[in-house]
Amino acid sequence: xxxxxxxxxxxxxxxxxxxxxxxxxxxxxxxxxxxxxxxxxxxxxxxxxxxxxxxxxxxxxxxxxxxxxxxxxxxxxxxxxxxxxxxxxxxxxxxxxxxxxxxxxxxxxxxxxxxxxxxxxxxxxxxxxxxxxxxxxxxxxxxxxxxxxxxxxxxxxxxxxxxxxxxxxxxxxxxxxxxxxxxxxxxxxxxxxxxxxxxxxxxxxxxxxxxxxxxxxxxxxxxxxxxxxxxxxxxxxxxxxxxxxxxxxxxxxxxxxxxxxxxxxxxxxxxxxxxxxxxxxxxxxxxxxxxxxxxxxxxxxxxxxxxxxxxxxxxxxxx
Numbered sequence: 001x002x003x004x005x006x007x008x009x010x011x012x013x014x015x016x017x018x019x020x021x022x023x024x025x026x027x028x029x030x031x032x033x034x035x036x037x038x039x040x041x042x043x044x045x046x047x048x049x050x051x052x053x054x055x056x057x058x059x060x061x062x063x064x065x066x067x068x069x070x071x072x073x074x075x076x077x078x079x080x081x082x083x084x085x086x087x088x089x090x091x092x093x094x095x096x097x098x099x100x101x102x103x104x105x106x107x108x109x110x111x112x113x114x115x116x117x118x119x120x121x122x123x124x125x126x127x128x129x130x131x132x133x134x135x136x137x138x139x140x141x142x143x144x145x146x147x148x149x150x151x152x153x154x155x156x157x158x159x160x161x162x163x164x165x166x167x168x169x170x171x172x173x174x175x176x177x178x179x180x181x182x183x184x185x186x187x188x189x190x191x192x193x194x195x196x197x198x199x200x201x202x203x204x205x206x207x208x209x210x211x212x213x214x215x216x217x218x219x220x221x222x223x224x225x226x227x228x229x230x231x232x233x234x235x236x237x238x239x240x241x242x243x244x245x246x247x248x249x250x251x252x253x254x255x256x257x258x259x260x261x262x263x264x265x266x267x268x269x270x271x272x273x274x275x276x277x278x279x280x281x282x283x284x285x286x287x288x289x290x291x292x293x294x295x296x297x298x299x300x301x302x303x304x305x306x307x308x309x310x311x312x313x314x315x316x317x318x319x
């Protein structure tokens with residue numbers, strides 16, 4: 001209470017207003033707590049869920065995933081934007097690029113909401129152990145911790161998207177080589193995709209999963225062009241869109257699919273080699289700062305340390 005009054009008085013300069021603000025803050029906190037408990041208990045008290053539990057005499061499906069996972073999902077479903085919101089559409093697309101399904105959307109928003117509340121609370125508790133910290137500094141730390149809780153899941157998701165797209169991009173030449181071999185061996189395109197999905201699983205699991213989905217869509221009745229277009233929409237890799245265009249033009253003009261895949265595979269191999277050369281060229285610059293800050297000081301201490309000790313002893317003896 002004293003900390004809260006001290007922080008609020010810095011901005012309001014009115015003791016009575018600060019007291020009413022604290023009462024309002026407590027009322028809002030109690031309301032959110034009651035609403036959260038109502039949401040968390042809504043699923044287990046649902047009539048359909050109770051009826052299924054009475055028939056099967058087994059644990060509820062939500063319990064099998066763990067209470068923490070279920071609670072995060074419920075919180076995320078409550079705080080998630082509306083269905084047609086641009087934030088929801090963008091988050092769903094990024095989750096697809098990262099390899100997660102639509103069911104991961106509530107978890108994503110739930111984790112963001114929990115971190116936005118948890119990190120400021122932990123920061124406030126840590127500040128209580130250091131009473132010498134100024135009130136302005138404490139307020140800034142709490143605000144920054146709240147912002148970090150909101151931004152950290154987004155940064156992690158972007159990292160997963162970049163990592164997965166890089167893995168798919170580097171594995172595409174090997175995938176096309178296997179598909180060319182299968183096509184030259186007499187397999188059809190659909191059968192070749194299934195075979196490649198099995199063979200490439202040891203080398204690139206992400207491509208194997210995506211090709212398995214494409215094969216399942218084709219067996220379900222979806223045409224080849226739409227299945228490959230969905231592959232690009234799930235991954236967001238530009239090379240996949242170029243592959244869809246190459247296969248579409250090959251089918252439209254009646255040219256050999258094997259020749260088209262072979263030319264495109266060679267192009268992707270050149271791009272992969274150029275990317276490797278670029279990373280190798282950046283390596284010397286990347287290692288410069290660790291060497292200058294960590295490695296060289298240790299060498300100087302080992303080499304010059306004994307000499308400096310001898311010089312110090314010599315001057316101490318003369319003195």
